[in-house]
Amino acid sequence: MTTTQAADVSYAPLPGVQGLLIGEDRVEATSGGRHEHVFPGTGEVNAEVALAGAAEVDRAVTSAAAAQRAWMAQPVDARRDALLRFADVIQREAAALDLLSIADFGAPKFVVPVHTMQLERYLRYYAGWIDKDTGQIPPVSFLPDLNLITYEPYGVIAVIVPWNGPLCMMGQAVVPALAAGNAVVVKPPEIAPLASLRFGELALEAGLPPGLVNVLPGDAAGGEALVRHPGIGKIHFTGSGPTARKIITAAAENLTPVATELGGKSAVLVFDDVDLDVAAALAGFSGPLAQSGQSCACGSRILVQDSIYDEFVSRLIGAMEAAPIGDPYRDDTIVGPVISEPALTRILGAVDAARAAGATVLTGGARVGGELAGGYYIAPTLLAGVDNASPLARTETFGPVVSVTPFRTEDEAVAIANDTVYGLVNYVHTHDLRRAHRLSRALQSGSVFVNTYPDLAPTAPYGGYKQSGQGRVGGLEGLREFMQTKNTRISMIPPALPS
Numbered sequence: 001m002t003t004t005q006a007a008d009v010s011y012a013p014l015p016g017v018q019g020l021l022i023g024e025d026r027v028e029a030t031s032g033g034r035h036e037h038v039f040p041g042t043g044e045v046n047a048e049v050a051l052a053g054a055a056e057v058d059r060a061v062t063s064a065a066a067a068q069r070a071w072m073a074q075p076v077d078a079r080r081d082a083l084l085r086f087a088d089v090i091q092r093e094a095a096a097l098d099l100l101s102i103a104d105f106g107a108p109k110f111v112v113p114v115h116t117m118q119l120e121r122y123l124r125y126y127a128g129w130i131d132k133d134t135g136q137i138p139p140v141s142f143l144p145d146l147n148l149i150t151y152e153p154y155g156v157i158a159v160i161v162p163w164n165g166p167l168c169m170m171g172q173a174v175v176p177a178l179a180a181g182n183a184v185v186v187k188p189p190e191i192a193p194l195a196s197l198r199f200g201e202l203a204l205e206a207g208l209p210p211g212l213v214n215v216l217p218g219d220a221a222g223g224e225a226l227v228r229h230p231g232i233g234k235i236h237f238t239g240s241g242p243t244a245r246k247i248i249t250a251a252a253e254n255l256t257p258v259a260t261e262l263g264g265k266s267a268v269l270v271f272d273d274v275d276l277d278v279a280a281a282l283a284g285f286s287g288p289l290a291q292s293g294q295s296c297a298c299g300s301r302i303l304v305q306d307s308i309y310d311e312f313v314s315r316l317i318g319a320m321e322a323a324p325i326g327d328p329y330r331d332d333t334i335v336g337p338v339i340s341e342p343a344l345t346r347i348l349g350a351v352d353a354a355r356a357a358g359a360t361v362l363t364g365g366a367r368v369g370g371e372l373a374g375g376y377y378i379a380p381t382l383l384a385g386v387d388n389a390s391p392l393a394r395t396e397t398f399g400p401v402v403s404v405t406p407f408r409t410e411d412e413a414v415a416i417a418n419d420t421v422y423g424l425v426n427y428v429h430t431h432d433l434r435r436a437h438r439l440s441r442a443l444q445s446g447s448v449f450v451n452t453y454p455d456l457a458p459t460a461p462y463g464g465y466k467q468s469g470q471g472r473v474g475g476l477e478g479l480r481e482f483m484q485t486k487n488t489r490i491s492m493i494p495p496a497l498p499s
Contacts, residue, residue: 014047014103020056020217021200023063024210031055032222034188034308035474038099039338039374041328047103049193052216054225060214061187061231064156067211068183072153074344076131083127083179086206090120093202093211097167097195104192105163106375107291108336117454119199122171122474125458126179131413146490151483152234154257158226160216162238163192163339168170170199171458172473173236178212182233185214187226188474191339199322205402227251227258233286234259234482237298240396241467259471259481261296261463263396264424267417269439271410271430272308274451279429280315286427286453288364288400289323292338297425297447297454297466299402301393303413306406313384317363320380325368333414337376338399343430344376347399351381354403355394359383364400396422410435418444422467425454446472 014091019026021358029210031053039046041390052060071079094116101112119308135150161169166188168181177184188196193215194475216222227235227250236263267281294302305314328336338344344367351365351391364381378400386392386403407413417426426443428450430436440448446463447454456462461477463469471481472490 001337018049021215022060027469043374050286052218052222057225063211064183067209070209072181080127081132087120087123087204089206100195102328104194106328106337108333119167119171122175122458126175148488150486157182157184158235160187160237163189166196176479177482183212192219230254258467262469265295265420265422266299266425268302268427269305269413272305273431274429279453280319284319287402293400302404303407309406359385414442423469424468
């Protein structure tokens with residue numbers, strides 16, 4: 001039986017209008033109107049948010065372009081130290097940022113510190129690259145010419161962040177864009193803008209030039225104005241495939257390059273040599289429990305070797321049903337709400353459709369009522385008998401819903417895992433090191449996590465194959481994502497010309 005915690009909401013609606021951040025100004029009167037932000041834990045209005053329209057986008061891009069020139073005029077040491085100061089400010093303000101993340105999208109109190117910590121880690125990591133990133137001087141065949149390969153910023157980067165982890169994406173996309181020498185115009189979604197706006201304010205407190213970080217909450221119209229703006233040098237988008245298609249189509253008008261990190265339908269492969277309790281706990285956490293399954297890295301297709309299938313499923317159900325559901329401000333809550341009423345309706349509709357097609361709901365599958373009825377809570381849900389060609393197995397659910405399927409052989413497991421249009425993450429649970437290496441090569445995804453959960457490291461690239469996007473965040477690859485490559489050739493002797 002699912003454990004629920006009584007509502008004990010600790011939030012209070014934010015006063016006034018949450019205005020855009022353009023340069024060093026908070027702008028409340030905008031052409032995009034207003035949006036009532038709703039706290040998912042109660043369904044009540046939490047804040048009134050100003051939305052950007054085309055006029056505000058144009059003003060922000062102009063502000064960013066001027067700030068970018070000032071930023072690049074600073075010595076590398078000054079830019080490095082500025083990002084390190086910013087990291088110190090984030091560390092100092094971590095507790096307040098955690099509370100804003102809860103208010104933003106209802107992530108439980110136990111998980112939001114990870115988002116803030118990740119932001120600080122990315123700041124310190126990429127600050128370290130600013131005075132260490134070097135080019136190349138490759139030889140030129142038959143000539144003693146000096147051949148320089150260097151890297152330059154694009155100018156102004158549009159960063160469109162998702163609602164399910166804005167501060168993480170600030171670290172993964174905004175920070176390397178700044179380290180590469182760019183300015184940014186950040187568009188958080190209107191349904192989760194609060195922590196992003198505070199991030200922009202803290203950038204100013206850390207001493208970054210006004211306009212280097214602009215934050216413009218907006219709806220689809222504001223987003224379209226941003227991606228169509230001719231002053232944008234590159235776009236970085238994290239979100240869904242359908243939205244990515246619209247952005248890429250709009251960006252084509254100016255041939256603006258677009259990097260994307262999109263959805264996933266990740267498989268969890270569990271073999272018969274594992275510790276079942278550990279594997280079940282990790283599969284539960286990486287799947288339906290962490291952020292209520294609202295993660296692009298959610299392990300939503302759990303594949304289990306047939307010899308341990310029944311025993312593993314029993315342990316997984318136990319882990320899912322033991323996870324307390326409740327107010328995300330409580331210390332003991334593991335499973336919080338999903339983002340909105342429409343999301344709840346869509347997720348439960350997918351469960352009902354799978355049940356109608358013959359799948360069996362082993363646990364969950366319903367909205368949580370009682371004292372939590374006002375919020376958007378779904379009991380963690382496990383289904384069996386889901387065909388890998390069915391909609392539930394093919395489409396990203398983005399909720400606390402996973403399926404479990406038996407397999408016999410390693411080859412069969414790989415075939416099922418790869419039978420998807422997505423390719424972001426896969427998980428492998430095995431104590432056989434040779435198998436781990438084989439599967440890491442056989443699985444078609446940008447990341448493979450063996451015997452662990454998706455703890456993204458600033459030092460390592462993260463991104464997808466297939467329809468999970470193109471481009472990378474993290475590591476040197478993530479820095480290069482926001483740089484253009486230039487070749488400069490200097491002749492050391494007069495070149496021979498045709499006579």
